[in-house]
Amino acid sequence: MNIGLDLSRSGLGEEEILSLRGKLQAAERDLHKGEEGFNGWMTLPEEYDREEYYRILEAADRIKKSCDVLIVIGIGGSYLGAKACIEMMSHSFSAVIEESKRKEPMILFAGQNISPNYHRELLEAVEDKDVCLCVISKSGTTAEPNIAFAVLKEMMYEKYGRKEAGKRIFVVTDRSKGTLREEADREGYESFVIPEDIGGRYSVLTPAGLLPIAAAGIDIEDIIKGAADGAEEFRGTDLNTNICCRYAAARYLLDKAGKKIEIYECYEPKMYFFGEWLKQLFGESEGKEGKGIFPALLQFTTDLHSMGQFIQEGSQIFFETVINIEKTEKDIRIPDTAAPAFRGKTMHQVNMAVVKGVAEAHADDKIPVIFIDISEISPYLFGKMVYFFERSCALKGYMMGINPFDQPGVEKYKAFMKEKLNE
Ligand code: PA5
Numbered sequence: 039m040n041i042g043l044d045l046s047r048s049g050l051g052e053e054e055i056l057s058l059r060g061k062l063q064a065a066e067r068d069l070h071k072g073e074e075g076f077n078g079w080m081t082l083p084e085e086y087d088r089e090e091y092y093r094i095l096e097a098a099d100r101i102k103k104s105c106d107v108l109i110v111i112g113i114g115g116s117y118l119g120a121k122a123c124i125e126m127m128s129h130s131f132s133a134v135i136e137e138s139k140r141k142e143p144m145i146l147f148a149g150q151n152i153s154p155n156y157h158r159e160l161l162e163a164v165e166d167k168d169v170c171l172c173v174i175s176k177s178g179t180t181a182e183p184n185i186a187f188a189v190l191k192e193m194m195y196e197k198y199g200r201k202e203a204g205k206r207i208f209v210v211t212d213r214s215k216g217t218l219r220e221e222a223d224r225e226g227y228e229s230f231v232i233p234e235d236i237g238g239r240y241s242v243l244t245p246a247g248l249l250p251i252a253a254a255g256i257d258i259e260d261i262i263k264g265a266a267d268g269a270e271e272f273r274g275t276d277l278n279t280n281i282c283c284r285y286a287a288a289r290y291l292l293d294k295a296g297k298k299i300e301i302y303e304c305y306e307p308k309m310y311f312f313g314e315w316l317k318q319l320f321g322e323s324e325g326k327e328g329k330g331i332f333p334a335l336l337q338f339t340t341d342l343h344s345m346g347q348f349i350q351e352g353s354q355i356f357f358e359t360v361i362n363i364e365k366t367e368k369d370i371r372i373p374d375t376a377a378p379a380f381r382g383k384t385m386h387q388v389n390m391a392v393v394k395g396v397a398e399a400h401a402d403d404k405i406p407v408i409f410i411d412i413s414e415i416s417p418y419l420f421g422k423m424v425y426f427f428e429r430s431c432a433l434k435g436y437m438m439g440i441n442p443f444d445q446p447g448v449e450k451y452k453a454f455m456k457e458k459l460n461e
Pocket of ligand 1 (some may be wrong): 115180183
């Protein structure tokens with residue numbers, strides 16, 4: 039089970055990549071300085087809080103036994119990692135699988151928008167269900183989860199009474215700061231900590247990701263093992279062998295060459311939200327001081343029928359990164375009633391033929407294509423991929439001279455929003 043990187047269609051030469059040795063080493067030194075106080079994610083897979091880890095498992099067990107639906111409330115880094123993992127690892131049609139056949143509660147998400155339609159319909163959908171809430175917010179003050187929690191808590195109080203509802207509410211927030219921490223302590227909700235030195239988009243391996251993931255019945259031990267192996271494998275700065283560094287170097291060179299958009303592409307719909315997680319990781323880490331590559335996401339083969347033309351022949355401001363899942367857990371032999379070209383083949387064989395055909399067609403028109411090959415979908419490789427991308431993103435950020443862990447621009451719209459609310 040592994041991750042591979044193929045730069046053979048990227049248009050980059052080996053010498054160019056190796057010439058970044060000095061820059062990469064400087065980035066690595068910056069990363070290790072720890073002066074930003076935001077690199078707790080680096081050692082997390084080895085140094086996580088064991089006591090809290092076992093509490094996560096116990097809480098997940100209680101959630102599984104006591105509800106049909108777990109509503110996870112959070113936004114940005116406090117939602118995307120868990121959503122990505124759960125989508126990857128779950129049945130694509132779990133929503134229509136009979137409840138009696140399901141071992142785990144259905145996981146629904148709230149507080150990732152302020153849509154009254156979404157939240158009213160969520161309330162309607164869970165009217166006759168047994169529900170638990172998991173509210174995740176590091177700051178404890180973010181508008182969307184704050185509002186959704188208030189709305190859903192009211193529903194819980196009506197359904198169960200305040201005391202019983204309290205046993206069904208789980209909180210993930212800062213150790214000591216913020217209104218959510220105060221409320222959790224005051225109301226006696228079971229609570230978990232997002233460590234101070236881990237920012238939202240780097241927090242999927244903290245309880246922010248692990249609690250909902252464990253409640254969905256996914257093996258979090260394997261995820262941590264994958265991340266720990268990633269920490270070991272991607273350590274150092276050897277540009278000849280370290281694929282995490284090679285990916286950072288390739289992105290740096292393509293950025294310099296004017297390729298300002300990176301399109302993440304996956305041919306497996308289960309990977310869609312992993313792509314959304316990537317967008318946040320890279321977008322929020324790099325997009326500052328007028329710099330950065332804009333991360334975009336396309337779902338292939340679907341989007342080949344809407345965006346394929348642009349990619350092949352439109353303005354070449356982008357490069358492609360294919361997240362290629364090599365093995366499939368389930369496959370279907372295509373019946374003989376299909377067109378002759380497909381008969382006797384499996385769907386996976388055809389999907390893989392498209393992957394290769396498209397990459398060759400694009401490379402033929404000089405579009406840089408990077409391949410990240412993932413041998414299969416598994417919790418172990420989810421953990422390893424998380425570490426791979428987090429480390430590569432942080433290194434590239436320092437290579438381009440920005441701090442990959444802050445997000446000063448996010449505050450600006452929030453200030454304007456407050457003004458509007460006061461008007
Ligand atoms: O990466 C980030 O810092 C953000 O995306 C946050 O995760 C997001 O804004 C939610 O913040 P909080 O967890 O404080 O509610």
